[in-house]
Amino acid sequence: MDETSLSLFDGSTEPTDSLQGSDNANSNQITFLCCGVDSLDVSLYVEWDDHWRDLSKRLDEGKAKAAGTEGIFFKGEDCLILPSGKRPNFRWHLKWPLYDLFIGKSQLPLRSTPNAYASLSAESLWHEGIRGAVNRVVNQIESFGGKVVRIKPSRADLAADFLIPGGMDLEFLLAHRIPRNMLNSHHMNGDKLETFYLGSPDSPIRLRVYDKAVETLKHSHKLWFLDIWQVDECRDIWRVEFQLRRTALKEMSVDSIDDLESRIGGMWKYLTENWCSLRLPDNANTARRSVHPLWREVQNAASIFGKAVNVERARSEAGMDSEWYVSHIAGCLPGFAVAIKSDNLEDTLSKLVTRTKQYWATRDFRERCQIKAIKSGQEPLKRAA
Template identity: 30%
Template structure:
């Protein structure tokens, strides 16, 4: 299946806007967990102590019984005021409390990263979290939503975006701040409390952040954006206080009610109209706003091919950094020894300098292995084995969040 249609996709004559994608771009869960087996908590305490002794993060993992990929993470040498252990990986981060039974604070706070949500879809990733906790000896008593960022990405003509958008906002929030890069509009923020709205030039943000989310072009199904068009993300960040008042408590609530939330955000909380000074019965929506209002379908389909594009982007960035460090190392080593006109440096010879340098600073195979293990968690992406486990679950007719019979031994699954 191709996900790269012709570049420079344009709006048709008379078409005010076109939805390219919709979904949950960021998700924070608060889980009440009863640890029936406390060995993971004991292991996290050991890893945290080791990290504190080294003043650096140390690697850990949780294994699953079904043969799907282990979750690799690093443990920080410190916790927070509410949680003893901080676990990080390329796909998500956990804050874990030390109590084996539920307390007034959530036992585990999980922050799921954007790439993971777009790659696998929110439901599958939340199921993954449940499976990991289950494998580590825990039982999820409640899975509540602490924060959810809902978004719709629309293709707009540049003339519609370059207007002074603050003049067209009707919102329950008074706070409105535009953002610019030089003379180019980059975004607009509305509100700053329990609900916050943002509209911003997504491709421009991708460039500003070093191209780390270049895979969004595959989600949109375009290769580039025409000069007279913009891809604008309309996004609402809703914290727990805001969405709970709207009837969303658990993740299951969020799955069922996301279209309703979007209708509220774009119909009552925020509207873009021709003249906010008019009485609301006489106001007309800007032509592209109804497209945004109708743009959230509530179905965020998984895009497994994102993973390959993201890995490639990481590799390219790391190669550029490696070449930069190598040239700097050679330049520093040849201070006062200028390259003569016509002289050509031998790349193979200078690559050998890297080997000599790392040995000079005490690196060996063991040191190299430990450093790679630590980095693996940072770059790990849920891959083919995760996808295979999802297919097997679907073929077996097992619905999401249907718990399997709990094992009585988990010692080999967590490290």
């Protein structure tokens, strides 16, 4: 991966009408796939009951035991407790397959300061919607003896996915983006664009346009996106994503989950029409340029945002995920064969099994499987009592 490059574009690139610089890409072939909230962090204002001291003691004990690890099972719960919290206000960090919960030391919220914080997974948001994903966290807090009195969105990523044959390249995005003077950056893999950013990393709003197919193939636990996209092949799928921090959400009057659900279409409309756009070079005045057909498709997602994605998926059926691991392990096998000086498949597999059993003989394989399941967003197998 090339180093990230940062630049203030000076307008020297000559605009073109294609999606790939000098190629003759046909924007009419662009297909809308889906749109939704891909990431959501919420601040939680929780009133803990009289068992708070017992809970905080359990949390402290679990955190101490987790020191030096990447997380251990929290006693009595199907979640992990991690060795560190979230600075500056949240001492404890618990992780479930579909969300992370950070808990502060205060039994009650202090003025406008939340005493809990949650980060919801993309899988939960795409399959259950905003309300369903948030309710998972609320129900868990209630099972711990807490009452959630207020929920405030702290960060939200709004995304729309498109099938774009041939994809996009850096020249196209630089040539057509408006405004022209906004900070931009990009990641290249060789001469192929993988990610393009508009806006600085710490700005209230940042646009990210990237090759979602490439990213999905890199992470086996994200292959469930194929169900949502309803495509047979994971290629030429590009995502337009806006990352909104609390400052931007506040400016848009998003102070609750109700606000987010009711305003999300209007937020997308503002982001794609007023904050930035891709436009054709048909007028010297950039404000009067025609919207590029690709970006018109992006803008049209405003009317669809907020609708639940109706996808049925059995979480225990992860066939595609297992195929990814088979492919990865099989790809490493020739290297192992060379290391043991063998070119016989059966002999290589036999020795690999023997060495693998020896490796795990002194380690807890079942526990590692449980931890891996939670970290990759899968429900862990039921542990023996």
